[in-house]
Amino acid sequence: MTGAPFLVFGYGLATVLYGGYFLRMALLRRTLQHQLRAKLEVG
């Protein structure tokens, strides 16, 4: 028994969850930075 599918699923899920959260937050940070900069420039 190698258990490779379970191993791949476990590590894959962790990558998707941690990586997905990182990407979501990084993109949100970028969007908010642009929004604030635009507002400050207009103001």
Add this chain to the structure above:
Amino acid sequence: MNSQSTSQLDRAGGQAPAGKNIRRKWPILGPLTLVSLIVFVYFAFFFAPEDAEQGQTQRIFYIHVPSAWISFVGFAVVFASSITYLTKRSQKADRLAEASATIGLLFTTVVLVTGMMWGRAIWGVYWTWDPRLTSYLVLWLLYLAYIALRAYIPDPARKARFSAILGIIAFLDVPIVYLSVLWWRTLHPHVFGPGGGGMPGQMLAAMFVGLFTFTLVFIYLVRLRLQVGALTDAVEEDQS
């Protein structure tokens, strides 16, 4: 540009509002986390030998245990921050509690699923109502409730106060999870601590690299979440 705008941009480090201050404190954190992740993959898949009995399935251990450790650390941060909020009414403490709970829940989810994968491969079942598994599921539900509570209370002060109380109560489950393998008969492997089985040196090294790496990942994600929180406040402040 007026002085208020200048102040916001100062917080922004000239370009990136608010979060830049946090980033400036630990400029090496991002690269260090990335390098550590690469080293972790090498240790988990190449350096650590294949287990004679469990085969490749045993390598789930290197992500399961460090994630469990971080879930405890995350909820300890929620606990400490909640006490700080209730005693000092510190907004920073409330934000830290929220960030730690969200990311802690992420790690807890990975622990539950990787545990189920290991259980299916070794025990032949995804789930059994074992004391360790059950108490950990309760922990996951408690922090899910914490996040839900924060989402459904509109008033910021009430949200912070009620979630702080729940954050303190929920943490009581952490020592129960940790000690469950000593208090009750359990199927869950007991590797570390009193009466633990221990493990060979190379596997232990991979596990410690995992602990170090996931601690960095946790700190990095919390920092990112705090930056987003500070930016959201700055944008909303600017709108009002």
